[in-house]
Amino acid sequence: MKIITGEYSGRNIFMPGHIRPTQNLLRKAVFDMIGHDLSGLSFLDLFSGSGAMGFEAISCGAAEVCMVERDPKCVGVIEDNMMILKPGENGQKVDLIIKDVFASIKELERQGRKFHVVFFDPPFDQRLGKKTLKTLLAHDILHPNSFLIAQYGTDETLPGIDDVQEIAGRFLLVKDKIYGSSRLTVYERLAEEGL
Secondary structure (H helix, E strand, O other): OEOOOOOOOOOEOOOOOOOOOOOHHHHHHHHHHHOOOOEOOEEEEEOOOOOHHHHHHHHOOEOEEEEEOOOHHHHHHHHHHHHHHOOOOOOOEEEEEOOOHHHHHHHHHHOOOOEEEEEEOOOHHHOOHHHHHHHHHHOOOEEEEEEEEEEEEOOOOOOOHHHHHHHHOOEEEEEEEEEOOEEEEEEEEOOOOOO
């Protein structure tokens, strides 16, 4: 698999053999929408797999990238990819949390960390999209202006925008599109006036 945009564009990264990778088309759609210049922004990649989305964010200049993965094979691949790409050499903060996603979200809140972009792509067969979204909205780890990006199976449904706004304030539904067996839903959180 190749990095498709930014500083590392065209560079190969390893991919675990037992996971479903985020398609190039879908990764491109995400970064076309949120922008290819993430300078000064923080990016959280949950259910990281190979770390492809996190490495794309680093390639686009994100100042801080946090990847969360607990599968030992995937962790090994992410660490190998870090050795290849050597992220952080330009001053970015890059970390890998080897822990359950839901426990990690709570821990990130305890640490007071906040992110401008949160991407999550749980295993489709576990149908964790809705649980992940609700957990994120229940914990204060989003900047006032931020994006929540979900990739999940087409047989799962995430809460509608009205439900999201009721839980977490002003959100816009930016994108909701099917790519093969994947569905991509993107919410943008808007800062309340006066913040």
